[in-house]
Amino acid sequence: MFDSELHERKNSAGVSRRRFVQAAGVAGITTSLAGCTGGSGGSGGVVVSADQVMADASDSIISALREAGLDTDIEVEIVQEDFQTDSRRQTYTSALDAGRASPDLFMMDSGWTIPFIVREQLTNLEEELSSDIIDRVRGDYLSASVATAESPDSGDLYGVPIFPDYPVMHYRKDLVEAAGYNPDGNDWATTPVSWQEFSQIAADARDEGDVEYGFTTQAAAYEGLSCCTFNETMSSFGGAYFGGRDNLFGPVGDRPVTVEEEPVIETLRMMRALMYGSDDPEAADGYQQIAPSSIVQWTEEDARGPFTDGNAAFHRNWPYAISNNVEAFGEDFDVMPLPYGVEESESQYDGLGGSRAALGGWHLTLNPNSQQTEDAIQVLEAWTSNEVMLAIFENVGNLPPIPGVLDGLTEDDVGPIARFIPTLQYVADRAVPRPVTDLWPNQSALVYQEVHDAYTQTKTPTEAMGQLATDLEESDTR
Amino acid sequence: MATDHTNSPVDSGTDSGGVLSPVFTWMENLSEAAYAYLLLIPGFLLLALVAFYPLLSTLRMSLLADQTRGAEPLGGFVGLENYMNVLTGETRLSRQLIDVALTTEFPFIELGTPFFRQALFVTLAFAILSVIFETAIGFGQAMVLDQEFKGRRWVRVAIIIPWAIPIVIQGMLFFLLFQPTVGFGSGLMQALGIFGDNPLASSSDSFIIVLVADIWKTSAFMALLILAGLQSVDRSLYDVAKVAGATPWQRFKMITLPIVMPALIVAMLFRTMDAMRVYGIIESTAGCSTVPSMTCMVIDGLFGGTRIYGTAAAVAFLTAALIGVFIAVYLAKFRDSDGGFA
Numbered sequence: 001m002f003d004s005e006l007h008e009r010k011n012s013a014g015v016s017r018r019r020f021v022q023a024a025g026v027a028g029i030t031t032s033l034a035g036c037t038g039g040s041g042g043s044g045g046v047v048v049s050a051d052q053v054m055a056d057a058s059d060s061i062i063s064a065l066r067e068a069g070l071d072t073d074i075e076v077e078i079v080q081e082d083f084q085t086d087s088r089r090q091t092y093t094s095a096l097d098a099g100r101a102s103p104d105l106f107m108m109d110s111g112w113t114i115p116f117i118v119r120e121q122l123t124n125l126e127e128e129l130s131s132d133i134i135d136r137v138r139g140d141y142l143s144a145s146v147a148t149a150e151s152p153d154s155g156d157l158y159g160v161p162i163f164p165d166y167p168v169m170h171y172r173k174d175l176v177e178a179a180g181y182n183p184d185g186n187d188w189a190t191t192p193v194s195w196q197e198f199s200q201i202a203a204d205a206r207d208e209g210d211v212e213y214g215f216t217t218q219a220a221a222y223e224g225l226s227c228c229t230f231n232e233t234m235s236s237f238g239g240a241y242f243g244g245r246d247n248l249f250g251p252v253g254d255r256p257v258t259v260e261e262e263p264v265i266e267t268l269r270m271m272r273a274l275m276y277g278s279d280d281p282e283a284a285d286g287y288q289q290i291a292p293s294s295i296v297q298w299t300e301e302d303a304r305g306p307f308t309d310g311n312a313a314f315h316r317n318w319p320y321a322i323s324n325n326v327e328a329f330g331e332d333f334d335v336m337p338l339p340y341g342v343e344e345s346e347s348q349y350d351g352l353g354g355s356r357a358a359l360g361g362w363h364l365t366l367n368p369n370s371q372q373t374e375d376a377i378q379v380l381e382a383w384t385s386n387e388v389m390l391a392i393f394e395n396v397g398n399l400p401p402i403p404g405v406l407d408g409l410t411e412d413d414v415g416p417i418a419r420f421i422p423t424l425q426y427v428a429d430r431a432v433p434r435p436v437t438d439l440w441p442n443q444s445a446l447v448y449q450e451v452h453d454a455y456t457q458t459k460t461p462t463e464a465m466g467q468l469a470t471d472l473e474e475s476d477t478r
Numbered sequence: 479m480a481t482d483h484t485n486s487p488v489d490s491g492t493d494s495g496g497v498l499s500p501v502f503t504w505m506e507n508l509s510e511a512a513y514a515y516l517l518l519i520p521g522f523l524l525l526a527l528v529a530f531y532p533l534l535s536t537l538r539m540s541l542l543a544d545q546t547r548g549a550e551p552l553g554g555f556v557g558l559e560n561y562m563n564v565l566t567g568e569t570r571l572s573r574q575l576i577d578v579a580l581t582t583e584f585p586f587i588e589l590g591t592p593f594f595r596q597a598l599f600v601t602l603a604f605a606i607l608s609v610i611f612e613t614a615i616g617f618g619q620a621m622v623l624d625q626e627f628k629g630r631r632w633v634r635v636a637i638i639i640p641w642a643i644p645i646v647i648q649g650m651l652f653f654l655l656f657q658p659t660v661g662f663g664s665g666l667m668q669a670l671g672i673f674g675d676n677p678l679a680s681s682s683d684s685f686i687i688v689l690v691a692d693i694w695k696t697s698a699f700m701a702l703l704i705l706a707g708l709q710s711v712d713r714s715l716y717d718v719a720k721v722a723g724a725t726p727w728q729r730f731k732m733i734t735l736p737i738v739m740p741a742l743i744v745a746m747l748f749r750t751m752d753a754m755r756v757y758g759i760i761e762s763t764a765g766c767s768t769v770p771s772m773t774c775m776v777i778d779g780l781f782g783g784t785r786i787y788g789t790a791a792a793v794a795f796l797t798a799a800l801i802g803v804f805i806a807v808y809l810a811k812f813r814d815s816d817g818g819f820a
Contacts, residue, residue, distance in 0.1 A: 018502045028520075090781045097551065112783055118551035119785060211628065221679065221767045294658040296679040306659060438546040441783025445572030449767060456679050475570060 006131055045075025046376045048364070049103035051088070055080035056396040061388065068385035072448050074375045085109045096121040098183045104376040110148040110361045111227055114249065114436040117151050117158045117189060123366040126156040135385055137161070141401045144433050149363045152249040152437065159363030160380055161396035163389075166357035166431040167228065167338065168423055170307060170315040170325055174332040175209035176201065188336040189299065190426045192355035195236070195270055196286050198314075198339040203288035205313035205386075213312040214290030215274065216303040219455050224299055226447035227434040228358035229316065233271070235356035235432045237341030239263030241447065241472070244349030248435040257472045259447075259465045263348075268454045268461035275455070282460050290314075296455050317358065319424065321416075323397055326416045328400070335423050337430070352432070359431035391416075403428040446471040533798065539791035544570070546785050553788070560792035571778055573597055573770035575793065594681035597770045601797075604689060604771065605753040605804075611693045613746055616700025623701065624708045625738045641698035648763020652691045653678065656763075663687075683766030691759050696752075699746050707741025708734070747808040754801045772797040779782045 014270075015023075054061065058078040065076060082088045089112050095103075096116065105255055108116065116122050126134065134157060137146060142164050149159030173183055181201055183189075193201065202214035218229050234240070242248065247255035258264070269284035277289030295303065300317060307315035308328050315321075316338065327334045337355040347353025348396065364383060370376050389400035392416050400406060403425045411418040434440065446468060454464035508516060528619035540560055543553030560569075567574040567590075575588035576598045580721050590609025593599050623630065638647070655663035656677045667673035667683075711734060719729045757773040760766055766774035772793060 006781065017505055021505065022503075086781075086783075089783055093781065115546075115783060115785070118547040118550075221765065292658070293675050297657070297676050302657065302659070439570070439784055442570045442572060442786075443784075445767065445778075445782070449572065452679065452767075458680075474568070478568065478570065 005147050024378075033232070044377050045077045046105065046372060047103040047409070048076065048078045048105040048379065049081045049092075050078050050107040051082075053396050054078055054107065054392075057392070060391050060395045064385075064387045064391035065379065065382045067387045069384040070378060070382040075377055076379055079103065081107070085111070085301060092116070096367070096369075100371050101367070101371045102241055104367050105163075105368040105380065106365045107162065107369060108363050108365050110145060110161070110164075110363060111223065111434055111436060112441060113149055113159050113363050114152060114364060115438045115441065116365070118153070118438045121368070122158045123368045123370075124151075124156050125158055125160070125366060126371070128366065129157070129160075129381060131287075133381050133437045136384055140404070142428055142431070143268070143401060144359050144431055145361055145401055147249065148359075148361075148433050148436055149365075159365040160384060161361060161363050162383060162399040163361055163392060164401055164428065164431065165318050165320075165362075165399065165426050167232070167318050167359035168322075168335040168357070168427055170317055170321060170333070170335055171336050172205065172209065172211075172310075172313050172329060172332060173210065173334045174329075175205040175313045179204035179208035183334060183336070189334070189423045190337070192337040192340050195233075195339045195341055199274060199288040199290050202290040202314045204277065206290065209313060211311050211313055213292055214288070215314040216291065216298070216306050216312045217295055217316040218299050218303050219271070219295040219452070220297050220299050220302075221448045221452040222299060223448065225443050225451055226444040230267070230447070230451050231434055232338060232356045232432065233341070234264050234267045235283075235352045235358075236338065236354065237263035237267050237270075238284075238347030239267060239350060239352040240352060241435050241443075245351045245432065248433055250437050252437050252439060253476045255476070257469050257476065259472065260462075260469045261348075262466055263341065265344065265461045268451070268464070270341070271455060272457070272461070276457070282455065287336055293456075296452060308381040319399060319420075322417055322420060335420050337423060337427050355427070355430055357427045357431045359433040393417075399424060399428070400468055443472060443475050446475065465469060525728075536791045536794050536798070537786055540795045542788050544786040544788045546570070551785060551787055556788070560788045561796070564789060564792050564796065569789050570784055571775050571789060571793070572767065572782070573775060573778070575772070575775065575796070579598075588662050592681060594685045595770060597772045597775050597793075600770055601754060601756065601772045601800075602687065603685070604692070604756055605750055607689055608692050608696070608753045609746055611689075611751050612697045612700045612749055613742070615693065615697040616745070617704055617742075619697060619701035620704035620708055623705050637701055638698050640695045641702075643695065645695075645758040646762045648691060648695055649759050652687055655762045656687060680766065681768050684768045688760050688763055690754075691763060692753070692756070697750065700749060703745035703748070704738060704742055707738040707745075710741075711737045734781055736815075740812065743808055743812045743815060747805065747812075750804050750808065751801055754804065756796065772800070 053186035056077050061078060062076050066072065070076070073135055081091055088107075089109065092106055092108065095106075113122075129137075135158065137160060141161055145161040145164045146157070149161055150157055171183075176183055179201070181204075195411055199214075206212075206214035218224050231241075239261060240247075243256040243258045266284060269282055270287055272280045272284075273283035273287035274289065274291045275293045276283055278285075300321075303315060304317055304321050304324070306312045307317075308321075308324050310328070315325075322335065340353065340355045342353045344352075364380055366373070366376055366380065384399075386402075386405050389402065389405050392398050393406070397417060406421045406425060407416050409421060434444070437443075450459070450464040450468040450471070453459040454461045459467070505513070505516065527589070539552060541555055541557060543556045543559075545551060545553045563569045564571075564575050567577050574591060574596055575597050578596075579588045579590060580586060581588045593604075623634055623637065627633075636765050643651075652663075655661035656667075658664050658676070664675075664677055665675065667677065668675065672686075673683045677687060715733050716729055719733060724732065755773050756771045757766075757777065760769050760771055760774060761777075766778065770778075776790050776794045776797065779786045779793060
């Protein structure tokens with residue numbers, strides 16, 4: 001009975017089980033095959049992954065590349081990746097881990113190019129670029145920048161710096177002059193003042209000009225604190241994370257941890273004084289209270305807001321902010337090098353002390369999975385030309401990796417930024433890179449957590465640096 | 479070659495299954511139920527693959543050594559070392575999972591780092607507090623929505639709106655609220671004496687901000703699920719209870735709660751699972767450094783820039799295991815509540 005019922009149903013369905021399974025199987029296999037073969041098409045041109053401002057200036061960059069002799073047969077496409085450095089690093093990590101062929105060239109932060117190099121995820125340019133180009137990069141480029149694009153083990157070049165980045169002190173000339181100072185007469189553009197003098201000037205300018213803040217900077221718990229704002233201030237006092245500039249890129253585990261030294265502690269005490277004034281028992285003597293404590297939750301744009309809105313006299317930021325501030329204040333706006341903690345001659349380590357700026361900036365690196373390495377190399381070589389550097393400086397405002405390229409430029413050539421060229425060139429020579437190794441991204445977090453705790457009065461400078469020294473030593477030797 | 483094959487009268491004839499023919503014969507003779515299961519097998523396999531492959535793959539990764547340098551992302555087999563390191567804090571993660579020491583004096587436990595900087599405590603505290611508040615508030619909202627009143631539709635919309643706002647936007651709202659130059663949140667809370675000067679820079683203040691942000695958003699979700707339970711309550715039961723002289727509290731306790739319980743437990747289960755994985759609302763307000771949750775640690779290990787995939791996998795697996803424990807408790811509770819009327 002059961003059998004007959006079954007047959008009846010089968011007949012009514014019109015399709016036998018056998019047919020159904022066969023059909024389903026075939027359909028499944030075809031679909032999966034289609035899935036495997038589809039989607040491998042490419043546009044054919046060399047794809048450069050960059051940020052939004054570079055992508056926006058894509059036309060002028062490409063025509064500069066052509067001017068520099070790039071073959072017209074080679075199509076170039078500059079695509080926009082996330083502007084935020086962390087997200088960009090994550091995207092590139094995924095792309096390289098997955099072995100994707102596109103993009104052909106990556107625009108990588110000098111702060112995290114070395115981790116990719118030591119993970120053997122980038123093409124060694126030593127064998128790819130012509131020797132002329134290699135010589136140009138090694139000979140003429142800002143050497144501190146190039147160092148962050150080389151393998152710390154072999155010294156081979158893995159990236160071509162496309163622009164360095166270093167901060168300057170942005171300030172309101174009108175307020176300072178009203179407070180009785182003479183920036184032009186004292187040549188502030190290329191003569192740094194000490195942090196003590198600076199705090200007095202900022203306090204006077206604030207009080208005289210009746211603005212809310214004397215000084216705004218970035219001190220949130222983020223990479224920018226450890227790589228940059230704290231690093232450069234500490235460097236200006238002659239302090240370092242790992243004992244001077246020789247140990248910046250290693251050897252990991254075989255270098256001293258020097259965050260407990262006097263200059264580092266002094267830097268924290270000074271920042272406490274700038275934020276909390278003499279009420280803070282840990283504050284250093286001789287400084288005026290000039291910065292709001294809110295800087296502990298500010299990054300670049302949070303700190304720029306009050307300055308561009310006219311509520312602050314001084315502001316530490318990267319050159320990208322110059323155009324906004326020129327727009328807001330015109331001739332009343334000027335820049336100067338960051339103040340110094342101790343004279344260079346007083347620093348225990350070479351190349352520290354004096355006015356120091358954190359070195360940021362970006363490199364172009366080559367994807368080892370690229371399907372058009374030769375074309376990509378040509379693009380990379382053309383990118384090292386003066387034409388491209390100037391096109392980027394004019395259209396994007398990013399500094400050329402060869403500071404001398406700016407010599408003799410006037411406002412007619414590059415617009416209002418021209419009057420800041422002396423300061424920008426002065427600072428370029430005094431830029432200090434962060435200590436990038438494969439461990440730096442993690443060590444950076446350890447640094448900003450402890451520095452931030454000292455800034456927020458959660459810990460005393462000595463406690464925070466004691467903890468940091470332990471953390472960094474463990475991290476280096478683990 | 480292929481044409482040869484198809485031209486052969488033997489192959490293309492009745493016996494097209496070839497070697498598979500006994501299989502087809504066996505299949506034809508299966509019972510209806512057995513055949514149904516047979517057809518479901520590929521589906522189950524796919525489900526198993528999707529559900530268990532990532533879990534097993536994570537487990538495998540968590541047993542391999544970290545490699546911060548070199549082309550290979552993972553090193554050799556190290557057994558449970560990554561787990562030991564995560565639990566003892568000897569990792570390259572920027573915050574610790576747990577950092578306590580035992581002492582001889584009351585309360586016998588000493589915190590190595592502040593409570594709200596230990597990912598395990600942050601995660602547990604967040605999950606427990608947010609679920610309690612969201613359940614209570616959600617229940618209240620559901621009771622209101624269950625009433626018949628004029629403008630009920632608008633109240634429903636008002637209650638559901640926070641749930642419809644994307645996490646990042648919501649995070650941004652709370653971030654700006656507590657940004658001293660922008661929002662009024664910092665000033666208000668300082669005036670009340672609850673927060674310090676810079677709440678987004680303080681772990682405990684930020685924990686409260688994250689907690690409130692989550693409660694604000696997700697109570698609506700609880701309300702909807704509980705409302706579904708409430709609407710299945712037979713109204714006549716209340717009439718009977720009223721006639722019998724039951725107080726409103728008694729009606730709630732004896733009728734509403736037991737009937738809603740299965741729906742409530744399912745809702746709480748979902749919320750707990752979600753809360754244990756909290757990440758987005760933290761990242762978009764105070765940041766993972768200030769309020770580290772367990773998922774924050776996984777992200778830190780995977781995408782932090784220093785390649786520690788083994789450690790990240792260990793934290794991920796621990797998170798999954800912890801969630802598993804919570805689910806087990808809920809499921810036991812669900813069974814006791816009869817999962818309805820069974």
